[in-house]
Amino acid sequence: MWYGTDEADYSETTLKESAMEPNETAALVHRARAGDASAWEELVRAYADLVWAVARGHRLGAADAEDVCQTTWEKFARSLGTLTDPDRAGAWLSTTARRESLRVLAARNRTPPAGDMAWIGAAREDQTPEEIVVAADERLRDDDLASRLWEGLNRLGDGCQRLLRVMMAQPAPSYAEAAAALNVPIGYLGPTRRRCLEKLRRLVRPAVSGSLEHGHDR
Amino acid sequence: MTGDMPREEETGDMDLDAALRALIGRVDPMPPPVGRYAIAAFAFRDSGEDFADLEWDSLTDAGVLTRGPDDGRMLVFGPAGPDGIRVHLGVTRVAGGFEVDGLVEPAGHTEAVLLHDGGAVRRPIDVEGRFAADLPSVRSVRLRLRGAVSPPIVTAWVAVG
Numbered sequence: 001m002w003y004g005t006d007e008a009d010y011s012e013t014t015l016k017e018s019a020m021e022p023n024e025t026a027a028l029v030h031r032a033r034a035g036d037a038s039a040w041e042e043l044v045r046a047y048a049d050l051v052w053a054v055a056r057g058h059r060l061g062a063a064d065a066e067d068v069c070q071t072t073w074e075k076f077a078r079s080l081g082t083l084t085d086p087d088r089a090g091a092w093l094s095t096t097a098r099r100e101s102l103r104v105l106a107a108r109n110r111t112p113p114a115g116d117m118a119w120i121g122a123a124r125e126d127q128t129p130e131e132i133v134v135a136a137d138e139r140l141r142d143d144d145l146a147s148r149l150w151e152g153l154n155r156l157g158d159g160c161q162r163l164l165r166v167m168m169a170q171p172a173p174s175y176a177e178a179a180a181a182l183n184v185p186i187g188y189l190g191p192t193r194r195r196c197l198e199k200l201r202r203l204v205r206p207a208v209s210g211s212l213e214h215g216h217d218r
Numbered sequence: 219m220t221g222d223m224p225r226e227e228e229t230g231d232m233d234l235d236a237a238l239r240a241l242i243g244r245v246d247p248m249p250p251p252v253g254r255y256a257i258a259a260f261a262f263r264d265s266g267e268d269f270a271d272l273e274w275d276s277l278t279d280a281g282v283l284t285r286g287p288d289d290g291r292m293l294v295f296g297p298a299g300p301d302g303i304r305v306h307l308g309v310t311r312v313a314g315g316f317e318v319d320g321l322v323e324p325a326g327h328t329e330a331v332l333l334h335d336g337g338a339v340r341r342p343i344d345v346e347g348r349f350a351a352d353l354p355s356v357r358s359v360r361l362r363l364r365g366a367v368s369p370p371i372v373t374a375w376v377a378v379g
Contacts, residue, residue: 032260040260048256052248062249064377067358069252071375073259078269106277107377149241167235168242197234 020046022087029086044073046171047090051097053169054181057162058101064108068100090174094181152203160196167193267362268299270373295361295373301326303371305361309378315354316378320361322347327365334359355379 020028025046031039051072055065075096076089083089137147153161166173166181179186274294296304301324308319320330325347332339334356343349343363353359357379363371 032263035263037260040263041257044253044256048253049248051256052252056246063357066249066252066255067375067377070255070259073256074262075271075374077259077262078265080263103272103275103278104377107379145237146241146244149237150245153238153241164238165242168239170239170243172239200238201234 020090025089026087029080029083029089033080040077043089047093047177048073049171050090050166050169050173050177050181051093053166054094054097055101057165057181058098058105060101060104064104065101068097068104071100072097088176090177091180094173094177095183098181098183148204149200152200155203156196156199159192160199163189163192164196164200265372267370267372268303270295270298270303270305270361270371272374272376273297273304275376291378293376298371298373299369301368303327303363303368305363305371305373307361309359311379315352315356316359318351318353318359320349320351322349322363326368327363327371329364331362331364332359333362 025043028039028043028046032043048069051069052065055068060068072093076093079092083092085092137150153164156164163178163182166178173181175186175189178189182189184192272293272295274292276290276292280292291309293307293309294304295307296302298304303326304323306321306323310317310319318332320343322330322343325343325345327343327347330341330343330349330351332341332351332353334353335358336354336356339351339353341349341351343365358375358377360375361371361373
């Protein structure tokens with residue numbers, strides 16, 4: 001884990017760290033093009049959670065998010081031979097997942113529910129938003145920090161919720177991948193992410209006792 | 219990202235970023251089947267079919283003046299294959315499902331298989347490239363076009379319901 005001495009530096013370093021460097025990604029794409037299934041599996045390991053995070057960041061329920069993931073990965077496989085920038089495969093996946101998510105939202109004639117994070121725990125389509133939030137609360141009840149973080153996330157605006165949800169993909173997306181997922185300029189990310197995290201800190205802080213304070217504490 | 223959330227007394231040096239990741243890992247992990255499907259999707263790399271991606275969608279691409287009736291939607295897939303095949307699909311929501319009207323340009327395929335999340339519907343394509351079908355209330359649809367001479371074509375999945 002990287003411990004920074006400055007919140008700004010830490011945030012940007014975390015943001016830049018991703019599973020692979022662009023040249024590594026390109027190498028895997030070339031190998032997958034040639035039929036190397038293990039290279040494809042490495043690409044899946046690197047980006048599957050990001051694709052899921054993009055879909056969930058658009059407040060899609062579990063079934064719709066799974067559809068978006070399936071469509072995105074199929075398109076990626078079919079496009080392997082024609083990708084013009086193999087080193088940007090992660091951003092390609094993010095962009096495709098975002099577009100598919102928007103299309104699903106439009107088709108369902110759905111306006112994403114604003115406010116609480118009911119969508120994030122939707123394991124079953126038949127769960128009501130209230131049941132989902134209660135279920136998440138139950139899972140976290142034995143962990144005070146997690147509960148307060150969860151409560152804080154629920155109180156953030158839609159923009160911060162989507163940005164943070166994408167950023168929470170594992171491995172963390174690169175600048176380019178996150179920007180593609182959110183359809184924002186790369187330069188927007190760092191300052192906005194810091195602002196969202198600071199908002200979250202303020203929401204969580206009253207009972208935190210400084211445990212999540214700025215990086216210089218560490 | 220696995221394991222228990224760190225206890226508060228252990229988070230003195232734990233950053234908010236990592237705490238959020240651990241939180242999401244508990245409340246919204248990617249379901250394993252999603253990862254398995256992604257791995258299996260490698261097979262699409264060489265499926266033997268020409269792929270017709272969604273090129274235009276009236277739901278998201280049409281301006282106000284060209285938008286159709288509220289319940290009607292126009293989709294265009296393609297171009298696909300060496301002949302640049304395009305498939306125009308009109309999807310109209312009706313009681314109990316959807317009415318689908320299709321046009322394949324240039325004509326040549328003889329059968330349209332409309333795959334949906336509940337099964338499949340097969341319809342003949344006439345010499346002008348037209349076909350029609352009724353679908354139940356489904357979530358997503360894709361087409362496979364077959365013909366004695368024309369190479370098989372598959373379209374992207376599209377969410378309709």
